[in-house]
Amino acid sequence: MAAPAVYGNWKMNLDHVEAIHLIQQLGVLLRRAPVEHVEVGVAPPFVDLRSVGSVIEADRLGLVLCAQHVNEHESGAHTGEVSLAMLERLGVHAVLVGHSERRRLYGMDDALVARTLARVAGAGLRAIVCVGEDLAVREAGQETAYVADQLRAALRGLSEAARANVTVAYEPLWAIGTGVVAEPAQVAAQNRSIRSTLAELGLEAPVLYGGSVSAENAAELAREGALDGFLVGGASLRAEAFHAVCRALDDWYASTR
Ligand code: PGA
Secondary structure, three states, rough: OOOOOOEOOOOOOOOOHHHHHHHHHHHHHHOOOOOOOOOOEEEEEEEEHHHHHHHHHHOOOOOEEEEEEOOOOOOOOOOOOHHHHHHHHHOEEEEEEEOOOHHHHHHHHHHHHHHHHHHHHHHOEEEEEEOOHHHHHOOOHHHHHHHHHHHHHOOOOOOOOOOEEEEEEEHHHOOOOOOOOOHHHHHHHHHHHHHHHHHHHHOOOOEEEEEOOOOOOHHHHHHHOOOOEEEEEEHHHHHHHHHHHHHHHHHHHHOOO
16 A cells, blocks of 8 residues: 655646745755655646656655646647646656546546546556535535545546555545635544445555645644545645645654554
């Protein structure tokens, strides 16, 4: 099973000059206070990948370069899209698949999530598949069934080889970018349900949480939620805040060994 991990999702923020600045700041903090047990990755916008990857490599930062999305096809007439081969060539090792913003704003349905996931994980890259309920689903008490269905739709039929490359990120929509973080007990309950759905599908994958994660709530969430890490949005745009989340998970993980 993959190591615990923290991935920063920069979303549509920072041009390549700003991105270089942020990754350099993060590099300074990581050298000063390293993270030992936790894999740390960043997912910049496509246009920043080359610059950020160059800094990671030149400064030997040991960070995983991630992409926020990829097209399901190999190449061809898909104006505005980016292929997996292009990302691999830039040193990308992990890709977010089916982030709720892609699903909600750009029409990424369950079937497209499944095809994209199969391409990413099948090529040996880590596929971080995002699932999570909106507020209406939670208020109707349907959140575990809803997320289980999302997982079944995304993972059913995945090849044996691809299964080892899947990470699940549970991101309740009502907690993303809102400052409203899920209660540790809510995360723990959803996590238990996710793990049993994964077992039913023959998978054992790391489970991350995302949604208003900060240095202040990371340790408690990791402990109470029995998580393998975090997908961090807003806080990943500030080097100190992101580094603090990574350190919090690293400390907690070190204490459990
Ligand atoms: P947030 O975003 O940390 O800003 O809530 C999380 C995400 O969308 O991955």
